[in-house]
Amino acid sequence: xxxxxxxxxxxxxxxxxxxxxxxxxxxxxxxxxxxxxxxxxxxxxxxxxxxxxxxxxxxxxxxxxxxxxxxxxxxxxxxxxxxxxxxxxxxxxxxxxxxxxxxxxxxxxxxxxxxxxxxxxxxxxxxxxxxxxxxxxxxxxxxxxxxxxxxxxxxxxxxxxxxxxxxxxxxxxxxxxxxxxxxxxxxxxxxxxxxxxxxxxxxxxxxxxxxxx
Numbered sequence: 001x002x003x004x005x006x007x008x009x010x011x012x013x014x015x016x017x018x019x020x021x022x023x024x025x026x027x028x029x030x031x032x033x034x035x036x037x038x039x040x041x042x043x044x045x046x047x048x049x050x051x052x053x054x055x056x057x058x059x060x061x062x063x064x065x066x067x068x069x070x071x072x073x074x075x076x077x078x079x080x081x082x083x084x085x086x087x088x089x090x091x092x093x094x095x096x097x098x099x100x101x102x103x104x105x106x107x108x109x110x111x112x113x114x115x116x117x118x119x120x121x122x123x124x125x126x127x128x129x130x131x132x133x134x135x136x137x138x139x140x141x142x143x144x145x146x147x148x149x150x151x152x153x154x155x156x157x158x159x160x161x162x163x164x165x166x167x168x169x170x171x172x173x174x175x176x177x178x179x180x181x182x183x184x185x186x187x188x189x190x191x192x193x194x195x196x197x198x199x200x201x202x203x204x205x206x207x208x209x210x211x212x213x
Contacts, residue, residue, distance in 0.1 A: 024062050026052035028073045035111030039118055040070055040127065070115075071130050077112065078134040081105065085142060095150050096201045098143075099170060100194075106174045107192045117175040139167060151208040162208055169200050 030051035034043045045066050049056035063069045088094040106113050119131035144159035153159050173180050180186045
């Protein structure tokens with residue numbers, strides 16, 4: 001290949017790569033958007049492609065199959081979430097910041113709540129192990145230490161129990177929406193407000209008080 005042809009090829013590669021990354025991002029955004037209305041098992045490759053305005057053949061090219069799109073989506077959300085958690089360790093009150101950040105995730109990404117609901121409550125999807133490795137296991141590795149650094153808890157096992165309890169306090173209201181709204185009359189707007197985050201924080205910290213451990 002002559003030098004001019006080589007230069008032309010090299011000039012084209014960044015453009016092609018940029019297009020590929022854009023299409024991947026569109027497909028992941030489409031997956032998250034579709035999750036707001038239906039479970040993963042009901043979402044088709046055709047729907048993903050149409051929502052993303054991408055040729056359906058690109059799904060197998062980039063991700064192998066439909067499940068690959070959702071695994072990539074989980075990777076993206078997980079990496080963003082734990083990067084934010086890492087920054088929070090420097091905050092004056094990282095546990096309160098964590099609660100606010102998690103609630104904000106549910107507010108901005110309604111499909112995130114359905115994704116968690118499917119994996120935790122239904123427990124029948126092919127993606128269950130992928131979800132556990134990217135969210136609960138990673139959280140179990142970092143949250144107990146954060147709790148020990150910011151509460152009176154000094155025992156590893158108790159910190160693990162406390163970490164699990166905190167995650168359930170945050171997550172449960174979002175994945176049992178029908179029960180919450182119909183039986184208890186608690187709206188989505190209430191969950192997104194500052195009072196709800198403060199209530200979770202107060203309940204959690206009172207449970208971690210020295211006299212209780």
